Amino acid sequence: MQVERRKVADQILEFLIEMMRTGELQTNTVLPTENELAARFGVSRAPIREALKVLEVAGAIESRQGGRSLVKEVSLAELLDPVRFQLINKQQVLDLLEFRIIIETEAAALAAERRTEEELVEIQRLVDHFQQLMGDNQAIGYEEDFQFHQFIMKASKNNFIAExxxxxxxxxxxxxxxxxxxxxxxxxxxxxxxKEHMIIAQAIASQDSEGARKAMREHLMNARNKILTLPEEE
Incomplete structure (x- = not known):
């Protein structure tokens, strides 16, 4: 089976979901290896890994030792629509980070000036929780990271930024x-x-607007630079 080169990982994902729907890939059976799937679809392993990652995060498959994955029991009717929106490409991430650098650096400075004591307690709680989560090698922590940044935007007391x-x-x-x-x-x-989250929180706690601005910019620039070094995906 061959697929188009355009949006390869998206197409692979849809093929795999359809194979689960039809029973070609049954619950509690082991998926073919990445190499086997790459050969079957006529692509490299990169889009295969990306599609499998989406299915794993969505709870449709479970990674096992030896690099194999097990098909789990899941409602594919409920899974199909949300899972299509899990994929995102490198350029979208870079564009969003560029936007966030512009907005969030100043929002962090405003949060340092305007945060309340109650908000400071919540920011510290979010920092502590994220730090604890990073000790779990299996946790991605994206929802917790999201909550941290969203709360700082709220603490800026600027409704346009928050919205x-x-x-x-x-x-x-x-x-x-x-x-x-x-x-x-x-x-x-x-x-x-x-640690970068902690430094941002400390600057906000000290009402150091310039420090918060600098810490947020460094945090987001580090994320952007990491993405820039990733290999291009097919």
């Missing part, structure tokens, strides 16, 4: 999932991200 970022929440979540999933198995990078 604009909120309107991008779906894309933001998918971009975080894409970015943070690249840190799985990379303990040093995971620790760095958690």
């Amino acid at each position: 604009t970022i909120s309107n991008l929440s779906d894309l933001h979540l998918r971009a975080l999932k894409y970015s943070l999933s690249k840190n799985l198995g990379w303990d040093k990078k995971r620790e760095e991200v958690a």
Whole structure:
């Protein structure tokens, strides 16, 4: 079976979902290897890995030792529509990060000036929770990262900032999932991200607007630079 080169991972994902629908890939059976799937679809392993990652995050498959995956019991009727929107490409992530650098650096500075004591307690709770989560090598932590950044936007007390970022929440979540999933198995990078959150929170706690601005910019620039170094996906 051959597929078009355009949006390869998307097409692979839809083929795999259809194979589960028809019973060609049955519940509690082991998926073919990445190499076998790549040969079957006539593509490299990169889009195969991306499609499998989406299915794993969605709970449709479960990774096993030896690089094989097991098909899990899941309602494909409920899975099909949401899972199509899990994929995001590298350029979209870079564009969003560029936008976030412009908006969130200033929002962090405003949050340092305007945050309440109650908000500070919640920001610290989010930082502590994310740091704890980064100790779990299997956790991506994208939802917790999202909550941290969203709350800082709220603490800026600027409704336009908060609403604009909120309107991008779906894309933001998918971009975080894409970015943070690249840190799985990379303990040093995971620790760095958690530390960057802590530095931002400390600046906000000290009402150091310039420090918060600088810390947020460095945090987002580090994320952008990491994405830039990733190989191009097919």
